[in-house]
Amino acid sequence: MFVINCPYCGERDQQEFKAGGEAHIERPKQPTELSDDEWAEYLFMRKNIKGVQYERWNHAHGCRKWFNMVRDTSNDEIKAIYKMGEKPPSI
């Protein structure tokens, strides 16, 4: 059970949060211009890394804000947390 440092509220228990999958997958600006394969890449393909992964989290039972997290999925170490729209730190 993680302790997550919400960038808006501070440290809270994991049960207040919802995980939202891989981060930095931008919704295409012009979906209709894309081929089936390109659209499928956006829609379905996720890396599911064992190791350092950039992912989205939502403080669902708190401020309801979305933010990004860098987490090592092999040992669940949270390496960084940053707001939506901020540049991802390189780890």
Added chain:
Amino acid sequence: MSESLRVKSSQYIDETTRVSFKFNGTTYYGFKGDTLASALLANNVHLVGRSFKYHRPRGIMTSGSEEPNAIVQINPNTNRTEPNVRATEVEIYEGMEASSQNCWPSVNFDIGGINNFLSPLFPAGFYYKTFMWPASFWEKYEYFIRHSAGLGKSPTSNDPDIYDHRNIHYDVLVVGAGISGILAAKNAAKNNYKTLLLDEKSELGGSTIYENNESNKIDNKISSEWLKKEIEELKNINNLEIKTRTSVAAYHQYNYLLARENFTDHLDKKDKTNKIRQRLLKIRAKKVILATGALERPMIFNNNDRPGIMLSSAIKKYSDFYGVACGRKIVFFTNNDSAYESALSLNDKGIKVEAVVDIRKQSETNLEKRVIDAGIKIHWEHTVVDTSGYKKLNNVSIMKLSNDGTSVTGNKISISCDCLGVAGGWTPAVHLYTQSGGKLAFDEDKKIFIPNKNNSDQISVGSCCGDFKLDEILKNLNEKLKVFLDITKTDFENITVHNDQEMSKRNIWLLPSDKALGKTKPFVDYQNDATAKDIKLALREGFRSIEHVKRYTTTGMGTDQGKLGNMHALGIIADTAGVKMGELGTTTFRPPYTPLTFGTIVGRNVGKFFDIFRRTPMNDWHVEQKAEFENVGQWKRAWYYPINGETMDQAVQRESKAARESSGILDASTLGKIDIQGSDASEFLNRVYTNAWSKLGIGKCRYGLMLNEDGMVYDDGVTTRLDENHYLMTTTTGGAANVLGKLEDYLQTEWPELDVYLTSVTDQFATASLCGPNSKKILKKIIPDLDLSDENFPHMSFKEAKIGSIVCRIMRISFTGEQSFEINVQASYGKDLWEKCIEAGKEFNITPYGTETMHLLRAEKGFIIVGQDTDGTMTPVDLQMDWIVSKKKYDFIGKRSLYRSDTMREDRKQLVGLLTDDPNVVLEEGAQIVSELNKKPVEMLGHVTSSYFSPNLNKSIALAVVRGGKDMMGKKLFIPMEDKTINVTVSNPVFFDQTNERLNA
């Protein structure tokens, strides 16, 4: 039978308070402070159960939570009964009853014992191999397996006890109150860390507290005397909290631990009531110090499981702590020095020690000399090759070990005894450490796994990290604490510690016998009856991974998780397969460390607190009218309102007819409501719904369909434009929270440039939906000054009005196909509004209807319910709702997916209507649909999603999803049921009022 084996008054047992208890129907006496195990041993009762597979008689082996055999049912046949309790942990109290668990019909005569003689038929994987085939026989096998296994009985009536949960936070948590834990907690607390010290036992001090051996001294005092003074000092430390009888069940990441605090299990029956029995502590600690100690290992030799064969350290504890002799003629069998300490301790109390059998070569340390001086014979380089005594040990046979330890030589020596103390060395209790994600390293020299790398703020101290000698424990503890607590010195820096230098241990995982392995029974896992033979068989059959061997042989899979024998299993695998133990790794230790009661897990969340439920403001009225309720998400919704003993079917037919013939009223308060404001609100709706929203006038309503990005229907509902930049969206009852979450997600992460604000207002409004041809008349009575003409207040529009001084929002929208008005008021006025409608509607026979009638009425109109007629695989095109998908909009959520090759297939399942050839036959929802009855395999085209008998059409109607259904209008299909086949015809899904005349009638 009840001969007493009490040896000497013990300071931990209250010998002035005699306690009577029953075990397997016989009354015995013990003292306050006894565990069930110590009290039984004092009465010379060793036989406490039967083994799982072979039903061999088994006795008490240990004195703690690692006990594999003495598993009992407490207070059988009462509502406080509890299975799988370790007799070595549970304390006795007046009137307690306990019974052996795994035996039938009794522990002394056990029918399953025949398995013991048939044991060549029960090798590893026996259950897998034998009972899997033929599959149809499984039910018969299962009956016998379950019956003869009998792993305790769960209570059949409600648990009368109270359980609790508590969240607590500490700077430092110390797990285990042995000498290391006590010193760690004391030094943490004294250095301004808010500290919690936990121990599963009733007394602090671990095994040191009853140490009376001259060979372990601190500052020239016997270690137990020194430690008692330290414990005394703990009382004066302010920021230290101590909890005994509290065992840590789980250690999760980020120093989050679960512990069970036990308050009443040891109390007399009369003192148990109206108290919290157990509390689950949810602990967050900044730093954790694990001082969980070590578990003594048994040794693996032929017939090592008879009652009377115990761990050497347990025999010592029963004598020194509880004042109980485990036998009158005791033999020790050892590969290290600790058995000698036990032997001396017993000898001091006048308990006869016959001999020590040591697999090591002769040595002359101080300890051994003292044993010889006490007149105890030592058999060097000998091993036990067999034991005898069916229900109680009466003899051990020993032989000389060969130099390499793989065979025996010479003559067999027979030693008569009634108790054998086995000392196989120590295994650090690293269970909690590994649960926290810590990695282990194998110490080849000591043959133990010790903590190595972890990424939370924690340390392991004392014997759980492999320090077994008192001087090394205290020296290493001192150094570790200074670093971990960031302090310059501890308060035990300068003590002098003396302990005898041990000679090193000799490790043989599987000891030889004069018989071939195949003719012996060397048990590795006592609880699951797995022997060394089973493990070797698994390896011969090709299993290599330790996790696979574990599952195949069931080693380590009992309620004790193999705390005693796992290391031996690993050792035997390593030896047999010729690999290093460090490379083999360990199996995973999973929480809980010891079993938890269900009561502790659920805490206060029982009965009506089991789950959260939501009620509408009109709920009391529904209850008064004796409505039946159904659960919709967390909501309790009125399902139907039976009168005069109506069945559900009768009530629904009546309600449905009334709603179309005159008027009905539905409590629609549960619909999700989201208030949307901001200058980009219209643009936002354009992006999240499939249809266009820019041109919706103020005061108008529109139905919208929301997709997932994959093009599948996600939710639907009516949204009203209240003002230029202000909308009120409704969602399905069950989908409200998810829709809000999804919209927030897009708003925050994909379109942060949009000026839009979302607020859930579901709970803020109560909604009464008036429907039917007389609904307008009823509304007119309630709000006389509102112009309800179709010109002023047409279908799909909105008005704000007042009922007296109460402001209400009224939407003229319809989910039934009848003229309907949804009246929304502030939630607190909901019941008042409802009663006003009922009162005004009396002359029109206003009929309250529930969710079932709502479903029927909308099915007559072919309106879908998301989640009933859709299942996350239906596009709007599949639902024949192309009309709601804007062709003009450049983009909306899910649009691109509607043009994927898969979603464009013509033969996707599509929503259609079904009419049964016999109009009185009502289809079953979920029934499969086929077009050819004789084709094998049967080709299933789809299934029925909604089905009712329509009272307004006087025939059966159904909605269904059918592959290629769009082009099947008028086609005959079949619905094969168990007892008959029903013929149906594909129809338009709109069954009633296809031209929508009634909306404006």
